[in-house]
Amino acid sequence: MELQISPLGQSEVINEETPTDRFIAWTLERFASQRMIMTSSFGMEGCALIDMYARHGQPVTVVYLDTMFFFPETYKLRDRLVQRYPHIEFVNRGTTLTPEEQARLHGDELWKHNPTLCCKLRKVDPMFPVMAEADVWVTGLRRGQSSTRANLRLIDWDWQYQVLKISPLVKWDRKQIWEYVKQNDVPYNELHERGYPTVGCTHCTTPVEGVAPGEYSRAGRWAGTEKTECGLHGGAGI
Numbered sequence: 514m515e516l517q518i519s520p521l522g523q524s525e526v527i528n529e530e531t532p533t534d535r536f537i538a539w540t541l542e543r544f545a546s547q548r549m550i551m552t553s554s555f556g557m558e559g560c561a562l563i564d565m566y567a568r569h570g571q572p573v574t575v576v577y578l579d580t581m582f583f584f585p586e587t588y589k590l591r592d593r594l595v596q597r598y599p600h601i602e603f604v605n606r607g608t609t610l611t612p613e614e615q616a617r618l619h620g621d622e623l624w625k626h627n628p629t630l631c632c633k634l635r636k637v638d639p640m641f642p643v644m645a646e647a648d649v650w651v652t653g654l655r656r657g658q659s660s661t662r663a664n665l666r667l668i669d670w671d672w673q674y675q676v677l678k679i680s681p682l683v684k685w686d687r688k689q690i691w692e693y694v695k696q697n698d699v700p701y702n703e704l705h706e707r708g709y710p711t712v713g714c715t716h717c718t719t720p721v722e723g724v725a726p727g728e729y730s731r732a733g734r735w736a737g738t739e740k741t742e743c744g745l746h747g748g749a750g751i
C-alpha cells in the first residue's frame with residue numbers, strides 16, 4: 514500500500530520504506546482529527562510501540578483488556594508504564610464478567626474445554642465497544658510473529674471491527690524490538706527473562722525452554738492445543 518497524502522500540504526509517499534518514526538509522526542498528523550486508539554496486551558512489541566508514540570509528546574490512548582487472568586508481573590509492568598509515560602492514557606476496557614460468573618454460566622476452567630469461547634468472552638467481545646469508538650486502531654503486530662500474521666499490512670482494513678488498522682512494526686523482527694527496548698530503557702515484562710517469550714493469561718501461557726528475551730515464539734500460548742490466536746486479529750486484509 515502506498516499513500517501520497519501529506520497533512521502539511523506537500524506530497525509525501527508513505528509506504529513500508531518510510532522510517533518507522535516518520536510513519537508514526539505521519540499517523541499522528543494524518544489522523545489528528547480522528548479517533549485513534551492503540552491497544553496493547555503489554556507484550557514487548559506493544560511496550561516498544563508505546564515508547565515510540567510517547568516520544569512525540571502528544572496524548573495517546575492505550576486500551577488494554579484485563580482478562581482478570583493476567584500475571585502479577587503484567588500488572589506491575591502496567592504500573593511502570595503508567596508512571597513512565599504520564600501523557601499516555603492507559604484505559605482498561607476488559608470484561609466485567611468475573612471468573613466466578615463465567616464458571617457458573619459456562620463451567621469450570623472454560624479455558625481448558627473451550628478456549629475459543631473463553632477468549633471470545635474475555636477478549637474478542639469486549640473489543641467491539643472499544644472499536645465502535647475508534648476510527649483508527651494502532652497495534653504492535655509484526656509479520657514475523659506467526660504464519661497467520663505473515664500477510665499483515667502496514668495500513669489495513671479490519672473487517673471484524675470495521676476500523677482502519679495500523680501496524681507500524683509490521684517489518685520489525687524480535688531482535689530489533691529487543692534492541693530498541695534495551696537501548697531506550699523501555700519497561701518490559703520481567704517474565705521475558707524467565708523463559709516467557711510472550712505473556713498472555715496465566716491459564717494459557719507457559720515458558721518455552723531455551724528461548725531468550727530477544728527471540729520470539731508462540732509455542733507457550735495454548736500449548737498442546739491447535740489454538741494459536743485469541744481472535745482479536747482475525748480480520749482478513751484487503
Ligand code: SF4
Pocket residue numbers: 580582623624627628629631632633635636713714715716717743
Ligand atoms: S487466553 Fe486463556 S484464559 Fe485468557 S481469555 Fe483466552 S482462553 Fe481464556
